[in-house]
Amino acid sequence: MSNNNPPPTIVKCPTCSNAVVWGEVSPYRPFCSKRCQLIDLGEWAEEEKRIAGAPDMSDSDGWSEDH
Structure with a gap:
């Protein structure tokens, strides 16, 4: 039986640029x-x-609420 799950989305941490899995594990x-x-x-x-x-x-x- 083959696994048809798509690969996880990986993003870079905005602070240190480490790879982060976009999912419940992160x-x-x-x-x-x-x-x-x-x-x-x-x-x-x-x-x-x-x-x-x-x-x-x-x-x-020069902006006013009176005008």
Whole structure:
């Protein structure tokens, strides 16, 4: 009897680039470990990582809710 299961999806850990199986065997996916997950969280908390977006509107931009 042959095994027709597809091969597991493998991704790189965003922190250390180790191979990680994308599945139940990897509880911290996409990270390889709790350590790498916490390193990434710390980088977000320290604002070393951010998502690009539109610049903030402020009074100096000439924007007002009154207009």
